[in-house]
Amino acid sequence: MALRLFLFFLVVTGSFYGRANDLAQAELGRLLFFDKILSGNKNISCATCHHPLTFSTDRLSLGVGEGGQGLGASRTTGPDWNPIHERVPRNSPALFNIGAAEYIVFFHDGRVRVDPSQKSGFATPAKGLLPMGLESALAAQAMFPVTSPTEMAGQRGENAIANFAARGNLPKLWEALAQRIREIPEYFFYFTEAYGDIQSPQDIQMVHIANAIAKFETLAFQSLESPFDHYLSGDASKMSPSELKGMSLFYGKAQCARCHSGLLQTDHNFHSIGLPPIGAGKGTGWNGLDDFGLELTTGDPNHRYKFRTPSLRNVALTGPWGHNGAYNTLKGIIKHHLDPLNGLQTYDPAQTLLPYRQDLSAIDFLLLQHEPTLLAIYQSVDLYPIRLTEDEVNSLVAFMGALTDPKSMDLSHLIPMRVPSQLPVFDFQ
Template identity: 55%
Template sequence: MRSSHKLGLLTVLGVLAAGALSAGAVGLVLPAPVANGDFRDGGAPNPAEVELGRALFFDKVLSGNQNISCATCHHPAEATGDGLSVPVGEGATGLGPDRNTGAQSNAIYERVPRNAPALFNLGAAEFRVMFHDGRVEADPSFPSGFRSPAGDALPHGLKSALAAQAMFPVTSMAEMAGQPPENEIAIAAEAKDLPKVWAILEDRLRAIPGYAQMFEAAYGLKPEEIRFADAANAIAAFEAAAFRSDGSAFDRRLRGEAGAMSDSAERGMALFYGEAGCSGCHSGAFQTDHEFHAIAMPQIGPGKGDGASGREDYGRERVTGDAEDRYRFRTPSLRNVALTAPYGHAGAYATMEGVVRHHMDPVDGLYACDGTEAVLPSRADLDSVDFAVLKDPELLAAIASANELSAWLAGEDEVADILAFLNALTDPAVLEARGTAPETVPSGLPVID
């Protein structure tokens, strides 16, 4: 039997009915405003480290075939995502929804199984768990300070979970490494020899004069001393600085600016942090408890290889090995959520309204999802597996029965207010963040697809 953690409106009503609280007496408890002290760098990033990280983040030199960078899937012009349900990795060309599936020998082998999340505010110290299933996590009981798929092979000296995360995309064949025998990184990646992948990349970076100079400026390192962990720390410093995003109307409201939010957004915020129960999971100033919940989110794309079909994604269970955690995924932060479509861990919902309505009746939402909202460049063989889970009644029933989110019984006005609040989480600076991209990178490879 799985334990039940029903959260949401019904819980709140239950508490009210029990007389523990009365609606009038409940003062709305809002999070404290975001402050410099919430960030690991205290709001004062090291400029040389950030510049190095910026170059690395946009440089295709970190991929096996030198054809994709971190920015391809996390582009500032796409609100640090890629605008697709699930990404099209190395081999393809183009950015955002215009990305293709690659041609001839570069045709992609498979899509990447999960939606590329936005990267806002990950420099805040409370973000200690990375990925939809939390497989990279700060944990002092490990020698490196982090639990991760690399186990003891993860190098020491990584400064944060965000830096530890940056060790991994380069080791993924579909994302950045490529298919063997295309290149030596792909061969090492297939053999799961992660230290070899990192060593090859270290050699590449050491040989590029522009990087030698930047590693010297950021960390005082000679070329032969450069390690991939240093590159990961710099990438994290860039992500933390460039994608800090606390200038929304909601932030101004928390800082005490009268009239910062519309009346509708005010009502939506009261619902969100109050009777709608959203903050039971989407808690705090960044709207996440950093925990894992099963909310019957539809699964599309190739899957993570779970289940008899291999098309499923067991989510948190993949990390803990505990069947209780099946279909649980991390509560996403909702900063700039209006800009980060598609939604859900596999991007099954094209609109913010759609995914909010999913929360109103998760099981109905799951069964109503037919995949037509997917944003994916079409290719017949890829398409044929993308909707396997949605077409399988047994798998749908399993996802439905794992659901732990109570239906949120709201009227149309309340939905509109919640959406107004979610729109108030947009930081206007994000819309101008295209300037984050450098014009050139030290490898000399093209920055734009």
């Protein structure tokens, strides 16, 4: 068994990547990533919103959390007798290369980050409640989807996890999830393979779960064999003339690398590009429909509407784009960068991918009609208008395609046939 898992990761990563222990942790993490046992109502897993079949995201502008049915663009807002409470307020990010050491800040608004001044080593919404022993900011991140009523926990009164979430009692919530795992003997086998310090099921903690999921994400979504990578190592033959032209615009006249810098095309910093506001927002601004971005983490009004620069690796696979999925074409979001005012004024909400439900859909685009909000968004923008010809814009789009790793175009080998809880892995019915 162990050998089979080991070979699995040799094939997946194409290289020997660490100690056997790491591989056993990653295999355990893979099962947990797909297991709905980590959600309050046992109806959603991490993979639902970060699915291999949709390139580690969900193909929606704004996702549908627990209570929804189906996967990807055909996911619904749940049965009429038990509909979802609200949409997830932000776009599900793709997970490519997020295990790279340069990633020390997570979420669109940076609310989980490495912070040596904290006892746990990380600044997070859990403040002092975060346990010790998390191995990376990525592992710290994995502690949080399970605490969100909309994403995974469920609504107050529905289950014990949801009740702890509603009361903000995160230590009890994490303990209750660990207890669910302890009660499944097959998981105990995987935990003993993965961790030297686990002798009895009682030793299993949420920290082990989060560390294992982070190991899986790191190995499974590493993706650095695009035509652009070949170019960097001296072989330009895999890039077309149009892609090469787009690359020189990207690093030159179009000034994209001012923010999309480094190997992964991100400075891991926060900027406003003034995207059209859609969805139900994060409870701030006009009627609570706005999303103030980084300000929600720092409390600093100068940070309003700033969001983390996303990596552009595999970006051609991972639309819709932006923190709220406002744009459904790469050309659309690139043109928006070049002239944000025009982008805001001529934005067409018909391009969004938002599963219809009358009451939710009624508020999705309200903020687009609120002039003072649009003006404030426009005034926050950190971009200068740049004039490019249509042909040059097309070259930039072509260059985005050169950042696609062909290996990432089929990730179906990551999907396990079954998970130890016996809950369903396939969501097609």
